[in-house]
Amino acid sequence: MAADIAADFAIEMIGITKRFGPLTANRDVSFAVRKGEIHALVGENGAGKTTLMNVLFGMHLPDSGQIKVNGAQVEITSPQVAIGLGLGMVHQHFKLVPSLTVAENIFLGMEIVRGGLIDSASQVAAVRALSASSGLAVDPTRVVRDLSVGSEQRVEILKVLARGARIVILDEPTAVLTPQEGRDLFRTLRGFTDQGMTVILISHHLDEVLEVSDTVTVLRDGAVIGTEPAKGLTEARLAQMMVGRPVDFGRKRRDGTAGAPVLTLTRIHARDDRGLPALMDVSLTVHAGEIVAIAGVDGNGQTELAEVVAGLRGPSYGRMNLNGRDIAGAPADIVRGAGLAHVPADRLVRGVDVQASIMSNILMGRQDSSAFSKGGMIRWGRVRAEAAALIKRFDIRTQGPDASVKSLSGGNMQKVVLAREFSQGKQFLLIDQPTRGVDIGATEGIHDEIMRRRAEGVAILLISVQLDECMKLADRLLVMFQGCLVAELDPKTVTVNEIGLHMMGASHNRKASA
Amino acid sequence: MEILTQVFTISLIAAILRTTAPILLVALGGAFTTKAGIFNIGLEGQMLMGAFFGVLGSMWTGSALGGLVFGVTASVLMAVIFSVFVVTLRANEVVVGLALNIMAGGLTISLTKAIFGVRGSIVNPAIVGMPRIHVPLIHDIRPLGQILSGYTPLVYTAFALVFLVWVILFRTRLGLYIRVTGEKPEAAQSLGIRTARMQHIASLICGVLAGAAGVHLSLGYIVMFAENMSSGRGFMAVAVLIFSGGDPVKVLLGCLLFGFADAASLRLQTMGVSSYLVLMVPFVVSVSALFLLSWRQRPKIIRETLQHLTAPVVAKGQGS
Numbered sequence: 001m002a003a004d005i006a007a008d009f010a011i012e013m014i015g016i017t018k019r020f021g022p023l024t025a026n027r028d029v030s031f032a033v034r035k036g037e038i039h040a041l042v043g044e045n046g047a048g049k050t051t052l053m054n055v056l057f058g059m060h061l062p063d064s065g066q067i068k069v070n071g072a073q074v075e076i077t078s079p080q081v082a083i084g085l086g087l088g089m090v091h092q093h094f095k096l097v098p099s100l101t102v103a104e105n106i107f108l109g110m111e112i113v114r115g116g117l118i119d120s121a122s123q124v125a126a127v128r129a130l131s132a133s134s135g136l137a138v139d140p141t142r143v144v145r146d147l148s149v150g151s152e153q154r155v156e157i158l159k160v161l162a163r164g165a166r167i168v169i170l171d172e173p174t175a176v177l178t179p180q181e182g183r184d185l186f187r188t189l190r191g192f193t194d195q196g197m198t199v200i201l202i203s204h205h206l207d208e209v210l211e212v213s214d215t216v217t218v219l220r221d222g223a224v225i226g227t228e229p230a231k232g233l234t235e236a237r238l239a240q241m242m243v244g245r246p247v248d249f250g251r252k253r254r255d256g257t258a259g260a261p262v263l264t265l266t267r268i269h270a271r272d273d274r275g276l277p278a279l280m281d282v283s284l285t286v287h288a289g290e291i292v293a294i295a296g297v298d299g300n301g302q303t304e305l306a307e308v309v310a311g312l313r314g315p316s317y318g319r320m321n322l323n324g325r326d327i328a329g330a331p332a333d334i335v336r337g338a339g340l341a342h343v344p345a346d347r348l349v350r351g352v353d354v355q356a357s358i359m360s361n362i363l364m365g366r367q368d369s370s371a372f373s374k375g376g377m378i379r380w381g382r383v384r385a386e387a388a389a390l391i392k393r394f395d396i397r398t399q400g401p402d403a404s405v406k407s408l409s410g411g412n413m414q415k416v417v418l419a420r421e422f423s424q425g426k427q428f429l430l431i432d433q434p435t436r437g438v439d440i441g442a443t444e445g446i447h448d449e450i451m452r453r454r455a456e457g458v459a460i461l462l463i464s465v466q467l468d469e470c471m472k473l474a475d476r477l478l479v480m481f482q483g484c485l486v487a488e489l490d491p492k493t494v495t496v497n498e499i500g501l502h503m504m505g506a507s508h509n510r511k512a513s514a
Numbered sequence: 515m516e517i518l519t520q521v522f523t524i525s526l527i528a529a530i531l532r533t534t535a536p537i538l539l540v541a542l543g544g545a546f547t548t549k550a551g552i553f554n555i556g557l558e559g560q561m562l563m564g565a566f567f568g569v570l571g572s573m574w575t576g577s578a579l580g581g582l583v584f585g586v587t588a589s590v591l592m593a594v595i596f597s598v599f600v601v602t603l604r605a606n607e608v609v610v611g612l613a614l615n616i617m618a619g620g621l622t623i624s625l626t627k628a629i630f631g632v633r634g635s636i637v638n639p640a641i642v643g644m645p646r647i648h649v650p651l652i653h654d655i656r657p658l659g660q661i662l663s664g665y666t667p668l669v670y671t672a673f674a675l676v677f678l679v680w681v682i683l684f685r686t687r688l689g690l691y692i693r694v695t696g697e698k699p700e701a702a703q704s705l706g707i708r709t710a711r712m713q714h715i716a717s718l719i720c721g722v723l724a725g726a727a728g729v730h731l732s733l734g735y736i737v738m739f740a741e742n743m744s745s746g747r748g749f750m751a752v753a754v755l756i757f758s759g760g761d762p763v764k765v766l767l768g769c770l771l772f773g774f775a776d777a778a779s780l781r782l783q784t785m786g787v788s789s790y791l792v793l794m795v796p797f798v799v800s801v802s803a804l805f806l807l808s809w810r811q812r813p814k815i816i817r818e819t820l821q822h823l824t825a826p827v828v829a830k831g832q833g834s
Contacts, residue, residue: 080706095701097694108694109705117685 009071010035010167010198011056016065018051025051026062027222033167033215035070038189038199040209040230043219044242044439045410049202052219053169057089058082069167088165090156092172096144103127103140106159127158134161135188149298150181157188168192169200174208178297179467179500186212204242204440206235207468218242243441258475259288262339262428262459263309268318268328270308278304279315280483286459288427291450293462293474293491297503301483302463303345306432309461310342311335323427336365341421343414345432345463351417352405359387359401362420390419395445411442418449429453432463447473467499481505524657526777532665532735533780534773535672536561536727541751541758541765542672542679543723548760549683550716551696555611556596557724558748559618564589564728566622569739570629573640581642581733586725592618593721601713615748623741635740643737644668644730668730673766675723680762692716724748746797747772753800757807768803775799 011033018026026048033039043049054060056067058076067074069085076082079089096105103123112119112126127140136154144152153173160168170189174182189199189212203209209216210230218225218241225241240246263286272278278301286292296302307313309320311332320328322338336342344350352361363383366372372383387401396415398408405413414434421429431450435443450473454460464470470477471491479487479502487502540557547554564585571584592614599605623633630636644666653663683689694702695712702709727747732739750772758764779795 079704091704095698095704097698097701099697100690100694104690108690108701109707111687111690113687117681118687118690 008034009068011200012068012071013052013056014066014068016052016055016062016067018048018055018060018062024222026055029065029219029222029224031217031224031227033198033200035198036193036196037214038193038201038212040201040203040213040216041219042203042206042209042216042238042242044204044441045437046439047219047242048222049219050171051222053089053171053200053202056082057087057169083163083165086164086166087169088160088163088167089169090153090160090171090173092175094152094156096152096155098143098145100144101140102138102142102144102147102155102158105144105155106130106140106162108159110163126162130158130162134158135191136161149176150178150184153177153185166196167198167200169202171202172204173201174203174205176298176465178503179496180504182208206238209238210235220244239440258290259457261285262288262323263461264319264321265309266319266321268305268308268315268320270304270313270315272304278483279308282318282483282485284461284478284485286428286461288459289454289457290475291454291460291462291473292476292478293464293470294478294480294485295464295467295470295499295503296480298465300480300503302432302465302480304483305480306342306345306430306463309335309430310340310344336426339427341424341426341429343417343421343429343431343434345436347410347413347417352413354406354413355404357402357404358391358396358398358408358416359383361405361416362387362390362401364420366424390423393423394419394449411438414438414446415442418446422449422453427458429458429460430463431460433465434462435464435466435469467496471496471499479503524660526781527661528664529777529780530770530773531661531673532669532773533776534769535665535669536730536734537747537750537754537772537776538672538766538769539668539675539727539730540724540748541754541769542675542762543720543727544751544755545679545683545758545760545762545765546692546716546719547713548755549689549696550692550713551699552597552600552713552717553607553611554596554717554720554755555608555749555752556592556614557611557720557751558744558746559611559615560589560592560596560721560724561728561731561744561748562615562618562622562742563592564725565732565743566625566728566739568725568729568732569636569641572642572733573638576640576642578642578644578733582726582729585729585732586722589725589728590718590721593717593724596721597714597717601710601717619742622739626739626741633741635738637738641733641737643733666730666734668726668734671726672730676762676766683760683762688715750796750800753804757804771799771803772796 009032011031013029013031016026016029016031017024029048029052031041031052041049041052051060055062056076058078058081061077067076069087074085076085097108100108103120106127107123112122114122124140127138131138131140136158138151138154138158144155147155153176157168173185177185186208189201192199201209201213210233213230215227216230216233216238217227218238220242236246265282265284268279268282269277270279282305284292294302294305304313308315311327311330311334314329318328319326322335322340325338327335327338348354353364359380363372363378367378372379384401390396391398391401394415396408396412396419398412405416408416418434434446434450438446447469450460450462462470462473474491477489477491477494477499478485479489479499481503482505486505489499489502540561544554544557567588568581568585572578572581574580574584596610596614599610600607626636627633646664646666647670649659649663653659683693691702691707691712692715694707695709699709728744731743751769754765754768754772758768775796779792782795783789783792
């Protein structure tokens with residue numbers, strides 16, 4: 001495989017082991033990246049990708065093993081050392097300062113100073129030059145707060161380039177981008193390697209890994225499973241290497257037809273927290289036994305739509321009907337009483353109380369029901385039995401009902417939310433980003449659970465920024481752009497490209513001018 | 515009505531500038547800690563220590579400058595204790611700030627008793643107050659001279675600092691790092707900026723200015739020290755900082771409001787309005803100002819009508 005002469009490698013990590021207490025995050029990992037290639041590092045959450053890159057970038061010191069950069073052995077003790085060696089890291093969560101301009105962000109920590117004052121004109125000029133030579137288009141004078149996610153990412157990459165990086169590490173770069181933006185990014189990265197730079201890409205989007213990278217290294221449970229050229233690999237093979245067993249990728253099989261309308265939204269308008277229009281004229285119907293998916297780039301009104309439907313935000317106009325009851329502007333408990341179960345987008349904010357035990361989390365929202373309380377006292381015995389049953393049914397990996405939710409992995413936390421919401425026999429499910437931050441194995445289980453609810457005749461509104469998820473599960477696919485539903489598509493026939501165009505509002509502008 | 519015309523005079527403007535100065539000084543100091551992401555409720559105590567040791571230093575050295583050095587040093591010591599607890603030891607900033615405020619109140623009272631053997635206040639001919647600066651040319655022109663001339667150096671310093679603090683915060687590297695530390699510490703740290711150091715520096719600068727503000731109280735226009743002399747000005751500064759976000763220009767405007775309330779209350783007192791009522795004026799003003807600001811920013815419940823919806827809804831050019 002990768003047995004060329006040593007001088008050809010930009011990065012060599014040899015026998016890296018990194019332990020956190022009892023947990024071994026990296027076990028004797030050897031990982032080599034050739035100069036001028038795009039090398040993808042894939043693996044499930046918790047497989048050790050991020051730890052390995054943090055070791056490389058000097059944020060963790062390895063317990064054993066050595067690192068070579070461009071053939072020379074080095075000791076990377078801090079990110080500053082890594083930067084000095086020509087490494088640059090673009091984090092998944094951007095580290096930009098919202099109130100500063102693009103140029104100020106790029107030069108933060110290495111400002112051009114003249115006479116004690118920051119020379120912003122020179123900084124702006126330098127960013128312009130860098131932007132032109134790298135093909136990353138940004139306006140250096142814009143304030144970062146006003147930028148789109150795609151532009152923010154370009155700023156992050158420019159930040160790394162401005163520090164002289166020749167080896168660029170990107171952590172899940174496409175998680176927040178449209179397919180088109182993703183392709184632009186890959187073209188840029190390819191441009192980098194054409195100039196002799198080296199790119200390491202952390203990803204769990206298998207299709208893009210195969211599309212863009214030259215070499216793929218798979219990690220599982222902290223160890224390297226294999227390093228192979230991307231050419232000749234298939235998605236199914238990669239997934240099997242990652243999970244350790246075959247994974248089903250196809251559209252879910254479905255039977256039965258949609259029944260009567262359960263949720264109806266008519267001309268819903270809503271404002272966001274700043275009082276600006278966030279939803280405009282949204283009308284939709286979800287029938288029993290049907291999954292309606294809302295696709296779109298994050299921040300196009302999905303959050304507000306979910307909040308309006310869940311009774312957490314009052315619409316400014318329009319009507320909403322759930323199971324024959326008017327719920328427009330009704331608070332969450334009324335909406336839940338009318339038949340809503342809600343899996344919120346951010347489980348840490350609205351899904352679970354991480355400090356509390358699993359059984360307390362299972363109880364939440366049902367503390368007044370006679371099944372779990374009597375005379376103002378909670379019947380913990382019953383709660384515990386229910387929690388134990390759900391832990392078994394949903395395959396939640398934990399020590400038991402008393403374990404705190406904090407001790408669970410992201411995927412298992414999500415299962416706690418699903419267990420609570422799915423087990424109440426509600427007729428309508430609002431599911432927002434069900435698999436965000438959940439690994440492939442657990443994702444499959446969650447998708448199966450959703451399909452089971454559909455088969456039981458539950459009406460499901462699925463909001464997801466992951467296109468493949470929408471296409472895999474949905475009976476009908478609606479695309480949201482700037483607060484409007486701009487397209488209704490058939491997931492059986494539509495192409496990713498077509499959805500991407502709708503997500504960027506291409507169809508909408510045509511419609512608006514018509 | 516007659517009262518109002520008597521209250522609003524040229525000399526009132528001069529009084530406003532005078533009473534604004536100490537709040538402005540301490541609030542500009544607090545601007546640094548606010549921007550660095552520290553909620554500094556200890557301003558009151560730092561000021562009080564500045565006022566007490568200003569008097570002490572002035573007596574011991576026989577000069578107002580000596581008083582300033584003493585007062586500022588004492589206040590900076592308070593700031594060091596504060597930032598060691600809050601930044602280095604990560605203690606809760608409100609608890610530490612309150613504790614230091616209470617300590618300053620008690621310490622100044624007991625030291626007054628221990629050193630001077632009196633309770634309540636220190637009045638002594640040996641205390642040297644701040645000189646007044648008579649600006650040449652302008653001083654004799656009325657009413658300009660009345661407004662612009664004849665203040666102590668700290669008054670001029672306070673107003674000049676508005677611009678200087680703005681330059682430091684928004685045009686220098688130090689200011690940039692302080693702002694980034696407060697706004698997005700993880701971004702700063704990832705680029706090698708030492709956020710803890712920035713917070714210590716901000717706290718020290720704050721201590722210097724709070725101390726100067728205290729010295730202004732005891733050596734400025736009234737040359738004496740009295741128990742609890744800062745009388746809530748540090749808390750007014752905290753209020754100003756909360757709604758200005760530490761922006762120097764907004765800090766100035768907020769402080770002028772309090773300066774006005776302060777000056778007006780002094781004025782009303784001389785007119786025979788009950789002093790108990792008058793003493794409430796600055797606080798009534800601060801509560802009202804906070805109320806008005808939050809009222810303006812309250813979440814608005816918007817109901818659209820059909821007319822709104824048929825017209826283009828947003829500037830983005832989308833019809834419905």
